Each structure stands twice: as C-alpha cells, then as structure tokens.
Amino acid sequence: MILAMENAGKLIEDEELREQIKGAGIGTSATRAEIMKKLEKINYISINSKTQIITPTEKGELIYDVVQKSMPDMLNPKLTASWEKGLDMVAKKEIQAEEFMQKLENYVKSKIDKLVIR
Numbered sequence: 001m002i003l004a005m006e007n008a009g010k011l012i013e014d015e016e017l018r019e020q021i022k023g024a025g026i027g028t029s030a031t032r033a034e035i036m037k038k039l040e041k042i043n044y045i046s047i048n049s050k051t052q053i054i055t056p057t058e059k060g061e062l063i064y065d066v067v068q069k070s071m072p073d074m075l076n077p078k079l080t081a082s083w084e085k086g087l088d089m090v091a092k093k094e095i096q097a098e099e100f101m102q103k104l105e106n107y108v109k110s111k112i113d114k115l116v117i118r
C-alpha cells in the first residue's frame with residue numbers, strides 16, 4: 001500500500017498533474033506510515049505483524065464501497081495531484097489561499113449536493 005502511495009503519479013495521464021506528485025506520490029514517507037497506523041486504529045485495515053500483509057476489514061470495505069459509488073473521483077490520485085498543484089500555486093503566491101479554499105469548498109459542496117439530490 002505504501003508503494004502504491006509512493007507511485008500514485010504513474011497512474012495519472014495528465015502530464016502536468018503527474019509531475020505534481022511524481023517525486024513524492026501521496027503524502028511523505030513519514031505521513032504514509034502515520035496514515036497506515038490511523039487506518040489500522042480506526043479499523044479500516046488489519047496488518048499482520050509477522051507478514052506485514054494488509055487486509056481491509058469489513059468496515060474498510062464498506063467505506064470504500066460508499067466512496068466508490070458516491071464520489072469515485074476521491075479514489076483517483078489525479079484529484080490529489082490537482083489539490084497539490086493548488087497548494088503549490090498558493091505557496092508560490094500565484095493564487096490566494098482564500099481562492100484555493102473556496103475552490104475546494106465548492107468542489108465538496110457540489111459532491112454533497114449530488115448525493116442529496118439522488
């Protein structure tokens with residue numbers, strides 16, 4: 001799973017977005033380990049301490065199914081890359097932090113609105 005997070009950029013066709021997470025993937029090496037611990041703590045995954053094999057729990061599979069059916073783009077590294085690009089633009093002062101946050105908020109609201117309408 002950590003390798004998949006490290007190499008998430010390889011799954012993105014858009015060259016500009018692929019470059020955004022090419023070097024780092026999703027998260028940093030430190031945050032990836034913390035993500036794994038958190039997923040295990042909240043019972044989304046089970047990690048065999050001897051083999052290091054990760055298995056989704058029933059709860060984890062249910063969460064995945066809900067996200068897959070309601071907001072499938074949340075499972076695509078392209079979305080992470082586009083958010084990273086926005087954060088990079090904020091850091092470079094190409095856009096204001098408020099503008100980026102407004103775009104994120106609008107995105108989330110549009111997803112919620114679609115769920116509510118269904």
